[in-house]
Amino acid sequence: MKTGSNLERILESGAFAVTAELGPPKSADPQVIIDKAAILKDHVDAVNITDNQTAIVRMSSAAAAKICIEQGLEPVMQMTCRDRNRLAIQADILGAAALGVKNLLCLTGDHQCFGNHPQALGVFDLDSITMIRMVKDMRDGPMFQNGEEITGPAPKLFIGAAANPYADPFPYRALRLAKKVDAGIGFVQTQIVFNVDKFEEFMHQCRELGVSERCRILAGVAPLKSAGMAKYMKNRVAGMDVPDKIVTRMSGAKDAQDEGIQVCVDIINRIREIEGVAGVHIMAVEWETSVSEIVRRAGLKK
Numbered sequence: 001m002k003t004g005s006n007l008e009r010i011l012e013s014g015a016f017a018v019t020a021e022l023g024p025p026k027s028a029d030p031q032v033i034i035d036k037a038a039i040l041k042d043h044v045d046a047v048n049i050t051d052n053q054t055a056i057v058r059m060s061s062a063a064a065a066k067i068c069i070e071q072g073l074e075p076v077m078q079m080t081c082r083d084r085n086r087l088a089i090q091a092d093i094l095g096a097a098a099l100g101v102k103n104l105l106c107l108t109g110d111h112q113c114f115g116n117h118p119q120a121l122g123v124f125d126l127d128s129i130t131m132i133r134m135v136k137d138m139r140d141g142p143m144f145q146n147g148e149e150i151t152g153p154a155p156k157l158f159i160g161a162a163a164n165p166y167a168d169p170f171p172y173r174a175l176r177l178a179k180k181v182d183a184g185i186g187f188v189q190t191q192i193v194f195n196v197d198k199f200e201e202f203m204h205q206c207r208e209l210g211v212s213e214r215c216r217i218l219a220g221v222a223p224l225k226s227a228g229m230a231k232y233m234k235n236r237v238a239g240m241d242v243p244d245k246i247v248t249r250m251s252g253a254k255d256a257q258d259e260g261i262q263v264c265v266d267i268i269n270r271i272r273e274i275e276g277v278a279g280v281h282i283m284a285v286e287w288e289t290s291v292s293e294i295v296r297r298a299g300l301k302k
Contacts, residue, residue, distance in 0.1 A: 011278055016278070020048070040291055046075065051107070052083060090144055138150060142154030192221060216278035265298045
């Protein structure tokens with residue numbers, strides 16, 4: 001182990017890890033974080049704290065991560081390249097580590113044109129792979145991106161990234177993930193898996209490249225609230241692959257939310273049988289109360 005991360009410990013032990021998502025509020029209210037942490041605490045190993053998700057202004061991921069730590073819940077702090085140059089990224093990494101953050105998910109970030117400040121200037125001084133390499137050097141060097149030595153305590157972070165098994169061109173998805181592994185990640189969380197057959201192809205490619213041996217892969221999953229949500233994700237969300245049979249299943253459900261949870265559970269049960277999958281990342285956006293039921297039905301109770 002390279003860090004004191006509980007998530008790293010669980011993944012290195014070979015146990016099947018469960019993480020979830022916790023979105024900070026569009027306000028300065030810490031109670032939102034406290035309430036969500038209470039819902040998730042006993043059911044997951046760690047929670048992702050999103051960083052201005054979908055380019056919408058929210059409480060900073062570092063501040064929200066600190067509140068989670070105070071509630072006894074381990075955060076995976078997300079950090080995007082969109083809003084910061086390399087000076088700010090390194091400063092925020094040092095600050096987060098000083099606050100007790102032990103997991104960092106490195107992301108390029110959704111383009112600002114999709115958010116609530118489309119006129120904002122994107123920074124993108126680094127891309128996610130360059131950022132990963134920089135964080136690794138800060139931890140293991142320890143040194144800053146310019147080569148200057150870090151003379152005090154280094155940020156001992158378990159480094160993660162995201163991967164989309166469904167983005168085009170598909171044959172390069174595993175290769176791109178391999179570049180992130182080479183740069184220094186220890187774990188990856190994927191885009192939401194609905195098309196399990198195609199995800200199996202992706203995992204086969206990962207195994208052939210040795211990616212799943214060098215990096216712990218957590219498959220993204222999500223409960224659907226309605227048939228409309230399934231159709232929207234199928235037709236309107238880039239990089240998403242929702243098979244027609246899931247849309248049909250949701251359309252015929254008497255209780256759509258209960259069926260959406262069961263669809264998620266069924267997908268988890270299939271994913272657990274795929275060689276190289278080390279856990280799941282449950283993305284129940286603004287539906288945190290569904291996580292405990294998903295974990296219970298899937299037999300993942302912590």
